[in-house]
Every structure is written in structure tokens, then in C-alpha cells.
Amino acid sequence: MMSLALPDATADAALLEALAAIVGRQHVVAPDEDQEPYVVDWRGRYHGRAAAVVKPADTAGVAAVVRLCAERGVTVVPQGGNTGMCGAATPDASGQAVVLRLDRLNRVRAVSALANSITVEAGCILQVIQEEAAKVDRLFPLSLGAEGSCQIGGNIATNAGGTAVLRYGNTRELVLGLEVVLPDGTVLDRLHALRKNSSGYDLKQLFIGAEGTLGIVTAASLKLFPCPRVSALAMVALPEIEAVLTLMGRLRGAVGDRLASLEAMSRGQIEVIAEHVPDVAIPFALEAPWYLLIELTDTLAATDLRTPLEEVLGAAFEEGLVTDAVIAESGAQAEALWKIRHSVSEGSKRAGYVVSHDSVVPLENQALFARNVERRIAEVAPEARIVMHGHIGDGNIHVLAILNPQQYPDAAAAAPMVAKINAVVDDETAALGGVISAEHGIGISNRGRLGRVTNPAEIALMRRVKALLDPAGLMNPGKVLPPEA
Numbered sequence: 001m002m003s004l005a006l007p008d009a010t011a012d013a014a015l016l017e018a019l020a021a022i023v024g025r026q027h028v029v030a031p032d033e034d035q036e037p038y039v040v041d042w043r044g045r046y047h048g049r050a051a052a053v054v055k056p057a058d059t060a061g062v063a064a065v066v067r068l069c070a071e072r073g074v075t076v077v078p079q080g081g082n083t084g085m086c087g088a089a090t091p092d093a094s095g096q097a098v099v100l101r102l103d104r105l106n107r108v109r110a111v112s113a114l115a116n117s118i119t120v121e122a123g124c125i126l127q128v129i130q131e132e133a134a135k136v137d138r139l140f141p142l143s144l145g146a147e148g149s150c151q152i153g154g155n156i157a158t159n160a161g162g163t164a165v166l167r168y169g170n171t172r173e174l175v176l177g178l179e180v181v182l183p184d185g186t187v188l189d190r191l192h193a194l195r196k197n198s199s200g201y202d203l204k205q206l207f208i209g210a211e212g213t214l215g216i217v218t219a220a221s222l223k224l225f226p227c228p229r230v231s232a233l234a235m236v237a238l239p240e241i242e243a244v245l246t247l248m249g250r251l252r253g254a255v256g257d258r259l260a261s262l263e264a265m266s267r268g269q270i271e272v273i274a275e276h277v278p279d280v281a282i283p284f285a286l287e288a289p290w291y292l293l294i295e296l297t298d299t300l301a302a303t304d305l306r307t308p309l310e311e312v313l314g315a316a317f318e319e320g321l322v323t324d325a326v327i328a329e330s331g332a333q334a335e336a337l338w339k340i341r342h343s344v345s346e347g348s349k350r351a352g353y354v355v356s357h358d359s360v361v362p363l364e365n366q367a368l369f370a371r372n373v374e375r376r377i378a379e380v381a382p383e384a385r386i387v388m389h390g391h392i393g394d395g396n397i398h399v400l401a402i403l404n405p406q407q408y409p410d411a412a413a414a415a416p417m418v419a420k421i422n423a424v425v426d427d428e429t430a431a432l433g434g435v436i437s438a439e440h441g442i443g444i445s446n447r448g449r450l451g452r453v454t455n456p457a458e459i460a461l462m463r464r465v466k467a468l469l470d471p472a473g474l475m476n477p478g479k480v481l482p483p484e485a
Contacts, residue, residue, distance in 0.1 A: 012051055015072060019054045019098070022064045027104070029053035031095065038079060038099050039091055043349060045411050046087040046444055049095035050077070057104045059121075059179060059187060059218040066216065067185025069098055075474045076100050076183075078212035080123065080154030083146040085345075085356065086443025088158065088211040088479050102153050105218055108132050110193075116224040117176060117193040122153025122217050129222070138224035141168035145342040153217045159209035161439030163341065166393040167260045167297075168225065170439060171208065178204040179219035183470040193221035206465065211441050212476040214469045228260070228297035232305035233334040236313060237288035237324040241367045244292055244392050247316055251294065254308045261295040262392040263341045269387035272402070273340060273347035280343050281336055283326045292392065293341055344389045344398075351385070353403040353410075355418050357425045358446075360396040361434030369432050373399050376424040381417055383407070396438035399425055426453050442480045451482025 020028045029035050030052060039048040051074065056062045069076050075097040079089040091097040105121035108129075112118070113136040120129055126147040133140040142155060144162035154160075156178070161170045168174065177192040190204050207215055238244055244264050251259050267286050274282050296305040309327065316322040328334035348354050361369045374386050381401055390397030401421050408414040429436055430453045442450050451459060462481060466473075 027055040041087045041090045042083050046090040048091035050091045050099045053099040055101045062181045063185045078216045080151035081149045083150040085440040086445040088443030119221045121219045124152050139227045156217050157211050158441035163261050174223045177221040180215040182215045183475040213480050226299040229301035231297045232309045233328040234294045235337050236322045238290045241370045243321045258296045260297040263293040264392045265291050266388040269389045272351045273343045276347040276350035277343045351402050352405045353408040355401040355421045357399040358437045358440040359429040360438035361432045363395045365432040372428045380420045447482050
């Protein structure tokens with residue numbers, strides 16, 4: 001085997017040799033090689049360094065790498081598609097951590113149309129899982145803008161939400177079982193594809209949303225659903241955020257569980273997309289303050305969804321709840337409308353330095369939350385461009401304050417203003433009975449915010465769980481838990 005000794009003082013040549021013995025030299029990226037894709041987060045906010053980037057091929061390889069790192073006291077940063085919003089998959093600047101990539105764990109282990117389940121490895125791309133489900137005429141409903149590159153292990157680690165939560169729930173509700181490598185290298189096999197299981201504690205829930213701080217998810221059994229056979233999609237303009245919620249109530253009363261998705265966007269959010277994502281078509285003039293994507297679906301092909309949709313929208317139009325509307329006439333038109341929603345992250349990132357929020361509040365308070373934070377952010381940051389998008393129906397609305405990139409070129413320059421904006425959003429979130437993260441997680445970005453607004457008893461219990469499972473603190477340190485005083 002060729003030598004991996006490196007001139008970099010932070011590199012541990014013996015560690016690199018041992019990692020190469022487990023996964024093969026070609027699957028170890030040393031510090032003097034191109035580590036940039038693995039040590040910088042998707043938004044370019046966090047820049048770290050790594051003693052090595054290692055890419056095991058299977059669960060046994062992951063376990064061996066973790067065991068080796070545990071024996072040597074080396075920290076491990078699990079990483080999937082590196083599409084997260086909060087820096088949870090980025091190592092720190094010490095250069096001492098091993099970044100453990102899961103790309104090669106990408107097998108579909110089993111699919112059962114009878115049991116409505118699919119078992120996949122953590123490195124499977126979300127879109128691939130959707131396609132594999134479709135091959136057996138089933139639906140895996142998790143859907144988000146990064147689905148062509150994000151990995152299911154990361155989706156599980158952050159408890160991803162997406163655009164289908166209203167009907168199917170978030171990732172936590174889609175997981176039947178997990179296979180996890182614990183911080184000492186032990187493999188916990190709870191990969192049961194069972195709908196009923198009351199055999200003691202539901203241990204899998206510890207790892208969903210834990211962002212790799214308690215163990216590394218290597219495989220998952222997931223729920224599938226019957227494929228929708230018919231759908232109806234509309235985009236409507238509304239005069240105020242309250243009208244969005246009123247319309248949601250009427251749609252639920254008219255079509256029940258056929259209401260699959262409700263995605264709201266402020267006019268400012270769509271304007272940002274129109275300015276910075278050239279291949280997105282906006283179907284009408286942006287004159288209203290709010291816009292809503294409505295999707296109805298049903299598994300029975302003969303179901304008429306368009307008629308009840310038109311009836312609800314017609315009545316809303318007469319009452320002034322809706323000021324304009326377009327109903328998709330084809331699959332291509334529906335795809336074009338969805339492309340607007342799925343372009344919010346790309347458009348916002350190109351527009352400037354984004355201070356983004358992932359708050360969720362009780363549904364009754366969602367309109368008040370949107371109004372209050374917009375007003376209060378404008379007071380502390382009058383130069384900010386305030387835009388919003390969110391999943392109406394589950395209380396989660398994303399508030400974005402976009403700052404001028406010339407004035408705020410990086411995180412250090414933006415930090416004082418970010419702190420002011422975060423304080424406003426956190427205060428309103430807590431006052432209205434919400435929490436600061438619905439689907440993006442905590443990572444590095446939100447550690448301090450979590451500590452500021454969360455019940456101290458909850459934080460104390462989280463610390464006890466972390467200490468029990470990872471007593472040496474080697475698994476993705478510096479993420480999720482607030483810094484201790």
C-alpha cells in the first residue's frame with residue numbers, strides 16, 4: 001500500500017493508513033487532497049478542515065471506521081448529500097475530525113408492495129427512493145427541493161419535512177425501522193419493517209432528528225403509500241395571510257384528506273425567484289401579497305378533483321379571499337408551478353446573505369406570527385428584504401431576511417445583524433407557543449437559539465442522553481446541543 005504520510009502537521013498518518021486499510025486508499029481523501037466539497041456546507045457559511053474524509057462501502061465498514069475512531073479518540077462527522085441548511089455535516093476548523101461520507105451505502109435492500117415498505121441504505125438519493133417505489137406502483141411521499149442530491153440518511157438525521165407533510169407527515173412518521181452504528185462502533189439493528197411493535201422503548205426515535213450526534217444511520221425501512229392516480233393543482237393569489245388559512249379550512253371541509261399540499265409564498269419571495277432563477281415562469285402579474293399552491297390527489301382514477309377545487313376557489317373569489325388563480329391543465333403546467341416553489345432556496349441564496357428561519361407555531365397563530373416578525377424585522381433591519389414561504393397547514397413558515405451581499409459579505413460581517421433578527425424571530429416564536437426548528441434542524445447555526453428558547457429541563461435531558469450514548473463526545477461534536485456556560 002502506498003504511504004499516506006503527509007507534511008501537514010495536523011494530519012495523523014497512522015490514522016490515514018488505518019482508514020485506508022478498512023475502506024481502500026481510493027476511498028480516503030487526505031488533507032492535501034481536494035476536501036473542499038466535504039468541509040464546506042451547501043450555503044458556504046461554514047468552512048472546516050478534516051483529518052480525513054472516508055467513504056465506507058457498507059455498514060460493516062462504517063462500524064469499523066467508527067470503532068477505530070473511538071479507540072483513538074478521534075471525532076466523527078457523518079455526512080450525506082451535504083445539502084443541509086444549518087451546518088450539521090461540516091467539521092470544525094481544527095482539522096482533527098474524520099468526515100464519514102455515506103455515498104457508497106446506496107443499495108435498495110428490499111421493496112414490498114404488499115407491506116407498503118422499502119428498505120434502503122443511508123446513502124440512497126431521495127429521488128432514487130421515489131423512483132424505486134414507483135417501480136412497484138407505490139409512493140414514497142417525502143419531497144423537497146434538494147431531492148435530486150440529498151440522501152435519506154441526512155433526511156432522517158434532520159427529520160426533514162418537505163411539501164407533503166400536510167397529508168403524509170414528516171420523516172419521523174415515515175420511518176418503520178433503522179439500522180444505526182453507535183458511537184463505539186456497535187451496530188444496532190432495529191430495521192423492522194413492522195407497522196406494529198410495542199417491544200420496549202422505540203429506540204429508533206432517538207436517532208431521527210439527532211443530526212448524527214448519537215449515532216450514524218446506515219439503513220432504514222420506510223413507509224410506502226398507494227400512488228395517486230389523479231391530481232388537481234392550482235396557484236392562487238390572496239390579499240392577506242389570514243385568507244390563506246381561511247381557504248385551507250374550506251378546502252379541508254370540501255375534500256378532506258385529498259388535500260395533499262398547501263405551499264404559501266409571499267410576493268417578495270416569488271419576486272426573488274423571478275429575478276435570480278431564469279428558467280422559472282411566473283403565471284401571472286405579482287400584484288397580491290400572498291400566493292398559494294394547492295394540490296389535491298386521490299388514489300382512485302375516476303375521482304373528480306377539479307370540480308370541488310373550482311367550486312371552493314369560485315366561492316372564495318366572490319368573497320374576495322382569492323384575487324387571481326390558475327389551474328394546471330397538464331402535467332407540464334403542474335411541474336412548472338411546482339418549480340416556482342422548489343426554487344426558493346436557490347433564488348434566495350443568489351439574492352444576498354440570507355438569514356433564514358424554520359419556526360413552527362400553532363396553526364391558529366401562524367398568521368399573527370407572519371405579521372409580527374415582518375414588522376419587527378423591518379424595525380431592527382430596515383435594509384433587509386423580508387420574504388416568506390412555508391407549509392400552510394402544519395404551522396411551519398420560513399421567514400427570510402435577505403441582506404445586501406456587499407454590505408454583509410460573510411458570516412462574520414453579518415453576525416451582529418443576524419443576532420438582532422434572530423432575537424426578533426425567536427421572541428415571537430416562543431411567545432406564540434412555537435419552536436425554532438420544524439424541519440431544518442439545529443446544527444451549528446441554531447445551537448445558541450435552541451438554548452435561549454427551550455425549556456432548560458429539555459436541554460438537560462438531551463445532555464444526559466448524549467452523555468449516555470456518546471460519553472466521550474466524539475460523535476459530531478459542536479452540533480445541536482447549546483454551548484455550556
